[in-house]
Amino acid sequence: xxxxxxxxxxxxxxxxxxxxxxxxxxxxxxxxxxxxxxxxxxxxxxxxxxxxxxxxxxxxxxxxxxxxxxxxxxxxxxxxxxxxxxxxxxxxxxxxxxxxxxxxxxxxxxxxxxxxxxxxxxxxxxxxxxxxxxxxxxxxxxxxxxxxxxxxxxxxxxxxxxxxxxxxxxxxxxxxxxxxxxxxxxxxxxxxxxxxxxxxxxxxxxxxxxxxxxxxxxxxxxxxxxxxxxxxxxxxxxxxxxxxxxxxxxxxxxxxxxxxxxxxxxxxxxxxxxxxxxxxxxxxxxxxxxxxxxxxxxxxxxxxxxxxxxxxxxxxxxxxxxxxxxxxxxxxxxxxxxxxxxxxxxxxxxxxxxxxxxxxxxxxxxxxxxxxxxxxxxxxxxxxxxxxxxxxxxxxxxxxxxxxxxxxxxxxxxxxxxxxxxxxxxxxxxxxxxxxxxxxxxxxxxxxxxxxxxxxx
Numbered sequence: 001x002x003x004x005x006x007x008x009x010x011x012x013x014x015x016x017x018x019x020x021x022x023x024x025x026x027x028x029x030x031x032x033x034x035x036x037x038x039x040x041x042x043x044x045x046x047x048x049x050x051x052x053x054x055x056x057x058x059x060x061x062x063x064x065x066x067x068x069x070x071x072x073x074x075x076x077x078x079x080x081x082x083x084x085x086x087x088x089x090x091x092x093x094x095x096x097x098x099x100x101x102x103x104x105x106x107x108x109x110x111x112x113x114x115x116x117x118x119x120x121x122x123x124x125x126x127x128x129x130x131x132x133x134x135x136x137x138x139x140x141x142x143x144x145x146x147x148x149x150x151x152x153x154x155x156x157x158x159x160x161x162x163x164x165x166x167x168x169x170x171x172x173x174x175x176x177x178x179x180x181x182x183x184x185x186x187x188x189x190x191x192x193x194x195x196x197x198x199x200x201x202x203x204x205x206x207x208x209x210x211x212x213x214x215x216x217x218x219x220x221x222x223x224x225x226x227x228x229x230x231x232x233x234x235x236x237x238x239x240x241x242x243x244x245x246x247x248x249x250x251x252x253x254x255x256x257x258x259x260x261x262x263x264x265x266x267x268x269x270x271x272x273x274x275x276x277x278x279x280x281x282x283x284x285x286x287x288x289x290x291x292x293x294x295x296x297x298x299x300x301x302x303x304x305x306x307x308x309x310x311x312x313x314x315x316x317x318x319x320x321x322x323x324x325x326x327x328x329x330x331x332x333x334x335x336x337x338x339x340x341x342x343x344x345x346x347x348x349x350x351x352x353x354x355x356x357x358x359x360x361x362x363x364x365x366x367x368x369x370x371x372x373x374x375x376x377x378x379x380x381x382x383x384x385x386x387x388x389x390x391x392x393x394x395x396x397x398x399x400x401x402x403x404x405x406x407x408x409x410x411x412x413x414x415x416x417x418x419x420x421x422x423x424x425x426x427x428x429x430x431x432x433x434x435x436x437x438x439x440x441x442x443x444x445x446x447x448x449x450x451x452x453x454x455x456x457x
Contacts, residue, residue, distance in 0.1 A: 031410070032438040032449055034427035037456035039286040043321075044277050044451060046269025046292035048073035049299060050444045051231055053267050054081045054123040058131065058206065059239045060261050061090045063104030067261030070099050071292070073270065076443045077121040084128060087114045104261060107210050112137040120147045120372055120415070120443070122199055125175065126155060130203035132179050133164035134210050142169075142176035146415065149174065150370055155200040158192040162208075162215075189216045194223030196370060201251075202232040209241045209257035217251040224367050225343055227300015234298045238262055269293045271301035273445050274322065275345035276421045278305055280455065281324040282313045282332060283355050283428045288455070289323040304345035311335050311356070334358035343367050347418050350379050351425045353399040354388060366395035372443070373414035382419065385409040386426060386433075407431045417443040424452050 053073040058081070060067040072078065085092065089110030091103040109132075118125045120143055129152065132139045142148070153173030156166045165180035190208075194201055201223065208215045223229070226248055233243050240260040244252035269292020281288030293302055295317040305322050309315045311333040316323040326332070334356045339346035346362055353360035368375035376397055380390040386409050387402030405426070411433060413420040417440050426433040441448040 031434055031436050033408075033432060033434045034424055034452075035432045036430050037427050039280055039284040039288065039428065039455050040457055041287045042455045043289040043291060044455070046271075046274055046290050047075070047445055048267035048292075049270040050075065050077055050123060050272075051228060051270075051299070052235065053078050054121070055127070055202070055206070055232060055235050056265055056267060057081050057085060057100075057102065058127050059235060059259055060102035060265070061085050061088075061092075061105060061109075062107050062131065062210065063102075063239060063259040063261035064106045065261055066101060066103050066263075068095070068099055068101050068264050069267065070097075070264065071267040071269075072098065072100055073267065073444065074098065075446060076119060077123055080117070080119045080121040081124040081128075084114075084116045084118060084124060087111065087116060102261070104259070107259060108135060109137070113139070115140045116142070118143045118147065120144045120150075122147075122150060122197070122371075126152065126197070126199040126203040127206050129155060129166070129177060129179070130159060130207035131210065133159045133166050134162070134182060134207040136165070136182040137179065139179040140169075140176065141179065144415075146372060147175055151196060152177070152200075154193045154196055155203055158190050158200070158204055158217075161190050162187050162211075184211075184213075188214060189218060191218045191220050193220045195221050195366070196224075197367060198223065198225035198228045201229060205229075205232055205236065205243060205251060205253070208253050209236075209259065212256055212258075214255040215253040217253070219249050223248050224340055224364075225300075227303070227341055230300060231298050238265065268297055268299060270444065271297060271299035271304070272344040272418075273421070273448075275301065275304045275348040276425065276448075276452070277455070278308060278313075278322065278324045279348040279352050279425055280428055280452075282308050282311075282326050283352060283425060285326040285328050285330075287323060287325040289321050291321045294319045294321055301342050301345040304342050304348070307335075307337065307342065307349070308352075311352075332356050334360050336361040336363070338364045340364040344418060347375060347379065347422050348425070350383065350397065350399060351422050354383075354386065354401045354405065354426070354429055357401055359398065359400045361396060361398045363396045365397065369394075371418075372416040373419070375416065375419070378412075378414045378416065378419055379422075382409075382411050382423060385411065386431075405429055405431045408434060410434045411436060413437045413440050415440050417441045417445065421445065421448055424449070427456075 389400040391398040
């Protein structure tokens with residue numbers, strides 16, 4: 001029988017925090033030291049999916065009715081989306097138990113002029129850019145310095161084809177952006193590249209129905225991260241807009257489409273966040289169950305569990321849970337994986353590679369380069385601090401674990417939530433590890449380190 005985990009704040013001293021002030025508050029920390037630890041059998045309730053949360057908020061805001069959203073992720077990224085929708089004139093009510101009631105605007109935001117700060121939230125910045133460009137108005141979109149280093153040119157090029165007025169205020173092909181009024185030029189076929197970020201296609205798919213016109217989107221080259229497009233299409237269908245998907249090459253948007261929200265919508269747990277706990281269960285050989293996702297999840301990152309199964313995990317799939325374990329006498333196998341289908345969860349495999357004691361490779365992960373940081377370069381740098389030999393390629397990383405891991409390595413996180421959460425697993429490999437800037441997990445999982453500490457002995 002697995003023990004239940006009830007999320008609660010833990011005393012700071014339980015997780016080896018390093019403070020630069022006398023105030024004992026995790027918010028005030030600059031580093032956290034995780035001691036070498038073992039796991040106890042546990043169940044973890046996942047926070048809501050970031051990808052689903054921000055897509056759902058935008059679609060609900062653009063619907064012609066009212067939608068009550070349950071289990072929405074509370075994080076920096078969703079806060080930025082909520083702030084933007086508020087500035088755009090969307091009425092959103094806060095209800096008990098974290099529920100939100102979104103009063104849809106019928107496909108046109110009340111405020112035609114807004115200055116929108118979106119932090120480093122790509123799942124807010126890209127779809128809002130497309131929606132506002134299609135609707136037209138006077139909008140200034142900007143974010144933190146890293147957001148201004150994340151390319152958006154392919155999306156802007158596609159929007160300009162249909163008459164959108166989008167101007168770069170800094171470097172060409174990068175935010176910040178100024179959006180003006182769109183002039184419909186009659187163009188209904190839009191080519192777009194899909195090899196940098198699937199969020200560009202997601203943004204177009206969600207925005208174009210607002211015109212009421214039929215469109216075709218044609219992919220140029222290979223589309224990466226197809227499972228994230230599946231999330232978009234399935235959510236749009238729940239909001240009454242069906243898209244014809246012709247083998248991920250052509251997407252057809254029907255004329256006369258309008259968003260109509262379900263009365264209640266429940267956000268799935270975050271499958272990418274699940275990867276840290278599932279990976280922990282594999283490394284430690286301890287049963288770990290995550291709830292909020294299951295066998296029929298719409299998120300592609302649930303495939304991470306299937307990849308763990310290939311390298312030594314036992315996996316149980318339920319309707320609302322995934323459970324992972326590994327017999328003590330079964331070694332974790334080395335891998336050479338094309339990880340295009342699980343780009344975010346694949347980061348966790350880079351740490352699991354250390355547990356195999358053999359060379360491992362992750363391929364087709366070029367999208368890592370344009371995330372919150374250059375994740376290939378960052379991962380290579382920080383793995384080397386643990387003693388690993390790492391070869392970095394444009395779209396791949398090769399990892400050879402050391403015979404003995406370096407104790408008390410100080411891991412930089414680059415303001416990237418996934419770097420911090422990934423490297424927490426190093427503490428299950430028999431060494432303490434120090435994680436700088438742990439608060440960066442607020443982007444998707446604000447209490448991650450408290451939850452992680454609750455699983456350890």
